Amino acid sequence: MTRLTSEDFDPEVLKLFDGYVHGRLSRRDFLSRAGRYAVGGASAATLLAQLSPSFAAPVVAPSDARLTTRYQEFPSPQGYGKLRGYLAMPASAKGKLPAILVVHENRGLNPHIEDIARRLALDGFIAFAPDALFPLGGYPGDEDKARELFPKLDQAKTRADFVAAAQLLKTLPQANGKVGVVGFCYGGGIANYLATQLPDLGAAVAFYGMQPAAAEVAHIHAPLQLHDAGKDERILAGWPAYEAALKANHVDYQHFVYADAQHGFNNDTTPRFDEAAAKLAWSRTVAFFKDKLGS
Template sequence: MPNVARRQVLTSLAGIPLATILANPQLARAAAAGLEEVSITTEGGRKVTAALAVPEKTPAGTIVVIHEWWGLNDQIKTVAAEYAKEGFVALAVDLYGGKVADQPDGARALMQATDSDEATDSLKSWIAWLKKHPSSTGKVGTVGFCFGGGWSLNASIAAPVDATVVYYGRVNRPAADLKNLAGPVLGHFGTEDGFIDEAMVGGFEAEMAKAGKPFENHWYVANHAFANPSSARYDEEDAALAWSRTLAFFKKNLG
């Protein structure tokens, strides 16, 4: 699909709320179709692909969007499209090599099969690519959900960026690692989450303080995956609040 046609797709969905698009598979598929598939060879010599959404006005700040344990599906591509509608260049990366799951067992298998070194190689290479992209101002942020939330933090440690957002992802990293962060971190966590819990997040907050790094943390009376409209644990009000806070955070730090 030519770039003009892609932008027309994004424009046609501009007046529809993100939650409405995400909750409707046909609308999400249409939004995903507006992204361009791009590929690079990583620093480690591997070919990887991603989906790119470019706003009408460039150059712009750029955002790496990292998928949940399901893989790079239409939902995550739609989130990237929404960031483009908000004026950012957004790149939805694929850490599963094109594989996507629609059942928990399949998602768990894909997540557990992920090679940490390869994922780091992919994310570092994409960040470097975005910094030099002609539509980019050179400023980069990362955002991820669940599995991708943890990798949003990991990526920012491996390849320092201007802003990091974590939606209910693993944040059990020590201060020695966190000292590599170049920008602030924003976290969204649910009080009913039985895994990414207050003990883990509290420990992260303490380690961030030891590292002398800024951390803006928000708790929601919600469960894991509360920002995913396709999840039974979706919380519309909290998802909207987290989204508005994320946009404000990126606009402040990426321009």
């Protein structure tokens, strides 16, 4: 079966899907508006199903013997009180390793993000991926249900949980005290946010994430690597102000735009995945972490 790509969908359908994913459109609104672009006997519901994630083929299997993985809880006094996430590390590491906080999209800790954590562990890092939905019962195993839960979070407490997670990674017995963060979409915004909150953060990588307010950029001390999609008008609209603030505050940053890619291009579970852009962005990400954090 041929894998669908973003080229198989009308650009307007992709815009509608982006609105649905990010809560600007309800499911009913998406189905109503997308129906006019359905062709060849397909329906709007078919389009939605085709664009939605499929977790059937992870890059790194959960049972990979090269890794040690587990779910672990940590205290978060300023957040919801307790956070839970997926911890992955090399099974036969020699010496202590740098740790990377992995921040999911606006769906919670789904199988794709767990796969991202395992990929980082294979590259020689400790990776911890918290589930922001844990206070509401955790990722429900269904993307639509996760979408409905996410707006119910108290974002002040959720952000405090991510701050706590980054700080706790410095204290893991297997860690060397150096911590980085990588985030995607919502998580990219959190990666940007954490860079403004943690003076000792070792490195931050944001994939198509919302930018912090210009006034907050003065608090960034970590080197940044930022990945954006050329066809992501919503995120790119905030770039000029962010870039100006980064330059004004002499922040060490790299910014890459993948010209033909869509928002979400690194997520290989959906048709918006762009293999070439994702491969290049990921190689840059791993090299950046190894340079800034060691391995």
